[in-house]
Amino acid sequence: MRSQKRLPGAGKATMPAALAAERGVVEGLIDGRGASRWRLMFPDALETRYVEEARVSRTRGLLYSGIFAFVMYATFLISDTIHRSEDLALAAMLRLGCVCVVAMLVLPLVQRAPSMRLKEWLMTALVINTMLVSAILLQLSRTELSHVDTLLFGFFPMVGNILFRLRFLQALTASLTCTLIMAGVIALEPAGQEGLELLAMVIFASTTGLSLLANHQLEYNQRQVWLLRQRERLLLEEKRAAGQRLTREANCDALTGVYNRRHLERDLAQRWADLTREDGLAILMVDVDHFKAYNDHHGHVEGDHCLQQVAGALQAGIGPQPGMVVRYGGEEFLVLLESVTERQLRACAERIRRKVRALKLIHPDSSVAKVLTVSVGAVSYKAEQHTNLTDLVRAADAALYDAKHQGRDCCIVR
The missing domain is CATH 3.30.70.270 (Reverse transcriptase/Diguanylate cyclase domain)
Incomplete structure (x- = not known):
């Protein structure tokens, strides 16, 4: 039995009210009240908790998906060996030096970055860098079939939207930037490739748009699942607080609190x-x-x-x-x-x-x-x-x- 340094029920009277208020906010978000479905942002206190609770798993996911993506990107050299043999040295320098090496330098920064927002922006930069380097390689290549690469450019924003699962703001930024780069590539394509240009743009727009919508839906669902878990936690805490209150009321004097x-x-x-x-x-x-x-x-x-x-x-x-x-x-x-x-x-x-x-x-x-x-x-x-x-x-x-x-x-x- 411990010495009572304060009243047995002191400091706890407001807990059920605070829990109920927080649960009201959570239920409002679940029902779509108080925030736009497209905004994907909670009130500040909830947003901070949401981000911090996912910090470890989110960082691990970014690292593993980043390593996998850039290992796969390095295998593009196999295609370069077959279809771009005269430009293989250039392709190796750009793909390995300007994409994979940069990724090897940035991914450790992603792991150590103090804020999750910075981690997301670093991964966004890697997606944009990969798209930009691939576009430069296409323009510098002397191989006739190099322009076929444009059919694969939709792969880069799709990696950011689906594999990295960037937060929607960063995914939207990466997708729009890649679209601008793609538009520049199409504008610089040599004459006589109109049919291929149209096909490449349709494929790029389709893959980028659909993957961006999928990214939004994934984050929305993830946030809804988190809100449902928060509501369950708050309900349990309310029940626990109510039980403790009843115990205090049964064991303590209502006037003095002893x-x-x-x-x-x-x-x-x-x-x-x-x-x-x-x-x-x-x-x-x-x-x-x-x-x-x-x-x-x-x-x-x-x-x-x-x-x-x-x-x-x-x-x-x-x-x-x-x-x-x-x-x-x-x-x-x-x-x-x-x-x-x-x-x-x-x-x-x-x-x-x-x-x-x-x-x-x-x-x-x-x-x-x-x-x-x-x-x-x-x-x-x-x-x-x-x-x-x-x-x-x-x-x-x-x-x-x-x-x-x-x-x-x-x-x-x-």
Whole structure:
């Protein structure tokens, strides 16, 4: 049992409301409210979480797909050997030096880049670079059949859109840039290739457009799956929070927030054997002096506030010892301590008395002092005298009775 440094339910009251609000945002996004289907962007907090949760798997996916794509690109040299033998050296220099080597330098940067946005843009640059280098190779090639390469140019944006699965903004940027490069290539094609140019442009537009739509749908579906998982997580957290709230309500006093008598009796009944096996179990009974007079003078609202402050002072007064504070009834509190020596028990009782006095709650109708005070009765567990919780509480209550008869605002420890 830990020393209560704050109220058992403190800081948790707003949790269910916050969870419900977040779930409302998530459900709105799932239903298509609050954001365009085509925008593919969550509110800032959700977007940050979405990106960060996928950071490791997304980075790994970019690296593996990048390695695979550029290894496959290097195999284009096989086709160059057959159809572009006189330009093989040029093809090797451009394909290996300007594409594969660049990819080997950029992919480690993708792995180490601090932000996912930078990783996506680096992969986008690789797609554009590959398209640009291939277009330059086509223009520099002296082979008659080199212009047939234009039929394959749709492969490059498709790799970015489908294999790399670039985020839609980056995929759109890569596709549009590759389209501009393709338009330049077609414009520079020699005369007499009109039929091939038209076929190449149709193939390029079809593959690029369809792969871009597929990219959008893939990211949209991925985001929807993530939202569904978030909703499930939030529902589970709401249920867990509701269960914890019910537990707190069952175990804690609604006014002061400390434990209630029901929790004390159930908890000690379950752990009595363990608590009494070792030395150091003790109970303090604390009673607010002349509380009825305080309540009558200040009113019930101030009386309730007084009890809340006293409960806080008792929790602070426990100090480093393991223990708990219980509202035993009305203005009477019980403090249970574990593993304390008699000296520590006396110090704790006196500390509690001083901390309540230090609240400086004005009590003009008290016969003890001008401020609110408490009387404390404390008793250590003794096996030969206390066979159960009732015996121990009765002994502490008797000590409290003596403290009241000795003038109140004092501690009796037995």
